[in-house]
Amino acid sequence: MIGPAHHVGVAVRSLDAALADYRTLGFEAESVEDVPAQGVRVAFLGTGAVRIELLESLRPDGVIARFVDRSGEGLHHLAFAVQDIRAEMRRLREKGLKLVDAEPRPGARGRLVAFIHPRSAHGVLLELVQESAGSGIASTQQD
Numbered sequence: 001m002i003g004p005a006h007h008v009g010v011a012v013r014s015l016d017a018a019l020a021d022y023r024t025l026g027f028e029a030e031s032v033e034d035v036p037a038q039g040v041r042v043a044f045l046g047t048g049a050v051r052i053e054l055l056e057s058l059r060p061d062g063v064i065a066r067f068v069d070r071s072g073e074g075l076h077h078l079a080f081a082v083q084d085i086r087a088e089m090r091r092l093r094e095k096g097l098k099l100v101d102a103e104p105r106p107g108a109r110g111r112l113v114a115f116i117h118p119r120s121a122h123g124v125l126l127e128l129v130q131e132s133a134g135s136g137i138a139s140t141q142q143d
């Protein structure tokens with residue numbers, strides 16, 4: 001089952017510039033981190049139930065760079081928390097929905113994440129987030 005809203009992903013050209021503007025707006029950065037598995041540098045803002053994730057591409061040909069080139073900066077995805085990401089991915093696949101990821105990927109802050117294709121969500125890119133990678137997965141990140 002898909003749980004409560006977790007964060008809103010915003011694609012930006014420059015994380016430093018975006019962070020400065022979002023600080024002026026009144027948001028505090030909770031963490032800033034490179035996530036090589038996704039080719040992005042991300043900042044999570046706010047401490048409430050729904051955070052804002054600012055994403056800057058680490059590579060000129062990365063998915064976020066291509067998104068910004070095509071559509072400009074702005075809303076990129078909505079993320080929802082799940083307890084068991086593999087079980088949820090299996091359930092969705094069995095229902096015939098299209099997932100971007102075959103397996104969960106490491107996300108920021110030791111999380112596991114996977115994306116559901118916009119074609120299966122009426123034009124919205126959805127992300128599933130399992131808060132802790134759980135046992136059996138080595139974590140190299142300090143929290």
Ligand code: CO
Nearest residue numbers: 009053079127
């Ligand atoms: Co995200």
